[in-house]
Amino acid sequence: MPQHSTHRVRIGDLVPADSPRLNGVDQAHVRRLSAVYASLPPVLVHRSTLRVVDGMHRIGAAVLLDLDTVEVQYFDGPEDQVFLRTVTVNIAHGLPLSVAERKAAAGRILASRPHMSDRAVAACTGLDAKTVASVRVRSAAGSPPLNTRTGTDGKTHPLDRTAERIHAAELMTRDPDLSLRAVVRKTGLSLGTAHDVRRRLLRGEDPVPPSRQSGPPPGAAPVAKDGPRDGSGTPVAPAAPAPGGRPVSPRARSPLDTLRRLANDPSLRQSDAGRDFIRWLHIHFVVDEAWHKRADAVPPHATESIAEIARHCSDTWRRFAEDMSRRKHAGVPRGTDLHATQPTRR
Template sequence: MVAVPVASLLPADSPRLAGVDPEHVDLLAALSGLPPVLVHRGTLRVVDGMHRVHAARLRGETSVAATYFDGDEKEAFLRAVERNLTGGGLPLSLHDREAAAVRILATYRQWSDRAVATAAGLSPTTVGAIRRRFFVPGGGGDAGGRVGRDGRIRPLDAAAGRLRASRWIARHPDASLRAIARAAGISVGTAHDVRARLRTGRDPVPPRPAAPGAPRPTAPAPPRPRTAAGKPPAGWPAVRDGLARDPSVRYTAAGRAFLAWADAHVLAPNDLVRLDGLVGAVPPHWRAAVAEAARSCAAAWLEFARELERRARAESGSPD
């Protein structure tokens, strides 16, 4: 154990998406005999103990007791997660552990779900779901992305990173840009662009620019969905009525559960007359947050629609 100047320490590559908790810092500042922080010897970056470092600064101390870690930066992140899971301090949230699992999977694709689950404090089932959601099966060791020397995940396919971010935003609408970027393995700037695009109803992946000198095609109007008869589809009430009469829906637990879920989540055209009253029920200081949550719900519905269409094309044998 050595005394290390506080001013020489670099911020941790922490698994905590929200960063340092000021209330926990105040609590630690009132205590004595805190354990030493863990510092990466090669970079002087804190591996574990940022709250203790901030507590020392709050007390006016110029140095802090520390021990050194000599592994590489990928191993340092694993150690940081381990310490935060078993060290008895402020626990990691579920969002923290899920984001850590994404990073671990991107770095150690050969690890089993059980091994990643042990490292991230999750169940193997949850890790398996994360692997299927964020990584291409059989894509090889770097299919999800490559981890640079700074520990950040840089996806080989920018579109894949944007889609991961859109899914993360749909599941965690209140997440910060830094949390979205870390979870999806993209830059904060890209996370900002993805969220801005979702807020305005656009695709999270921008269209590819045309090659230099190539004629710019006129963008066709978005096609309206059509039924087999070539007519625009009916609204949700008619679709629901048809679903409710379908034996594969009516007489299965999954079908009945879907109808009950959809009834609670679908906004039919007839509901538009109630929107003014619904908007008025939201307090002014909550309107921006509720609007963002509504856009996140819309993004989740868009992803749901795309998956339905993809499966319909696959079953009909039509090309994507």
């Protein structure tokens, strides 16, 4: 049967619409429609229930003209989509819905479909997404929050992308030349979110916006607003004093921030040896998030071997750190191969 085929149905057999209109049928509009009734489109009716989806004013005009039947087109969707379709078609044509009616419709949709995103509800009701968000706050009072939303593309998207943002920051830190589309494929973030993470890293900010950072779990050590952070930019509890008794500064620069600054240091970027050193540092840079994700892959019989390798690497890094400190305090100049060749100034 063609999708747009029409049928003649008795008015008495139809069930009135579950209309979003707060004041019901507008009789003045019914009289206007009766004058042009022959040019009006068919009434939209839900096939299985015969409930009117769109066209109550047209039916009123038919009654005013003493007609017993109307031309209808059938809507074959599930019954729980009837109101959603009613709202959608009413904002597309006919007597416009008021802002109050559209807000009330958005509240009803959110109550029955809390998983729908603000943009998806906005597309159905003719409101903007920010207005839908404010309606959601009022309609969701006392309800448990959801961590997923269904967007206008019909796909389910998680609201909390903290873990994915941290993973993206780690990937970008390890490989500054990694394309955003590659980050998207590896993390599942949207292209816009991946771009936001990169901008935050370039500005020296956390990859996770402050508004999306959850507080510490019950019983956890308090974390100062400007306190130390780990390599992924995540706030951590203040560090204990160093073995020598000197406390770690709460404003100490995070390793991730230090690595970013080094990567942008002209004295390193403007020479082949300097760029090679930064690439080497990126490859070997490790944050807790990285090994936490991979630790479960180690079989029990290999744990001691892995631990031995880790301790060896730790000792190597310690010796490297001590050598860097000695160079700083002894004033040992860097090799000339790390300096960029500069033109002679006259």
